Amino acid sequence: MIKVEKLTKRYAGVTAINNLDFEVEKGEIVGFLGPNGAGKSTTMKILTGYLPATSGSASIAGFDVFEQSIEARKRLGYLPENTPLYTDMRVSEYLRYRANLKGVAGRKVRQAVGDVLELCNLREVEHKLIGALSKGYRQRVGLADALVHDPALLILDEPTIGLDPNQIRQVRELIKNLGGKRTVLISTHILPEVEIMCSRVIVIHKGKIRASDTAENLLKNQRTAGSMRIEAKVGNDNATADLLKLPGVKDVVAEKDGDYTLFQVRLEANTDPSEEVMNLAMTRHWGVRELTRRRTTLEDVFVELTHADS
The missing domain is CATH 3.30.70 (Alpha-Beta Plaits)
Known part of the structure; x- marks a missing residue:
């Protein structure tokens, strides 16, 4: 589903990511981990078409994210760390608007919006203004937006940031239920969540991949201290x-x-x-x-x- 080869991004005097190589298979939920400044957000922005790479290649579902950007993005749902929402729109109105922007066929918009309202537990607030919603509900609206065009791949950047424990549990269960049918690449600092949700973990540090394996194998094979x-x-x-x-x-x-x-x-x-x-x-x-x-x-x-x- 995701294939990255020799991916490099340089800014003025700074190499954000350096020769990254990794793959994410269809149906996997993969945790993408690293400290602040490690290169996670840069990699995600390149995969989602928000940022060009200096060199290397990246593809989604076989489509090059640089040469075939529109086709790649049709298969991608993206939830950034700070969810950009139109706070003066009602939830269902906003999701209909986003579905149309993402090319959902006119007859299918109503069904698509209904599906994500159910999936993300938003029925009780579908007629409310987004600006009146709690942080947890806004995060769910952002996730519904990422899902409304039924993408094969979800890229989630800190999806539980700022949520209370109950909201974190709800979002975690939702993400777990998405695995299998959809591929999920998730960046988070909440490491216990990664152990629960993810089938595999990629650790990036100083722009390079340090490890890529299941959490269980990392615990067994790395020289880690108890x-x-x-x-x-x-x-x-x-x-x-x-x-x-x-x-x-x-x-x-x-x-x-x-x-x-x-x-x-x-x-x-x-x-x-x-x-x-x-x-x-x-x-x-x-x-x-x-x-x-x-x-x-x-x-x-x-x-x-x-x-x-x-």
Whole structure:
């Protein structure tokens, strides 16, 4: 559905993306991740026809986004981070207007608008002015706009930004239900959402692809660190130095909490020194009130990949 080869974009003195190569297959929901300034938005703007590339190629459903831009965009629905809506129009009026602009045949406009009103749970506000809607409803109107011409591909840039937890859950379920029939490329900073929604993850950093795999495989294969939390009375012992000597311990941060010290311990990948910590505590007669091992998360993978020097 998406094919990108040697895609490069340079501004004056700055290379935003450099020789990107990736593909997104039909029916996939792919998370496109990276820190601010990594090149995510630049890549999305090129794919959606808002920005030309310096070199390389990109295609959507086999249509070149530069040479066959209109055909490519017919198959694309785009929800930008800040959804541009006409706030003085009513929801259904706006969606009819957008359907006509996107070339939906006259007889099919009513059906298309009705379908996205149902899909995005907008029936109860279809006659309201967009300017009177909450942030959550406006985001759903933007998503309905992206879907009204029944595109094969959706590109979503931070679709849950500014939403409350209930609204995030609703949008997440909607996006999950779109997978299979439609291909979805989604950029977001909410990494737990990516683990729930996405079949695959692409991580970009400093304009280059750092990883492309399922979240499960990234957690297994990357040299990512887990962590451990320890709360203990350690007296006058130099407990930080003692913990750093244990196998698998990468870093220790200590913070006092009355008579107790709270230790945040970063671990090497695939290690669990819990037994060694307890043995050390018993030997030194520390009073331990908590010892918690936290599993490696996609956030850990993200931090490792985007803090790499190369």
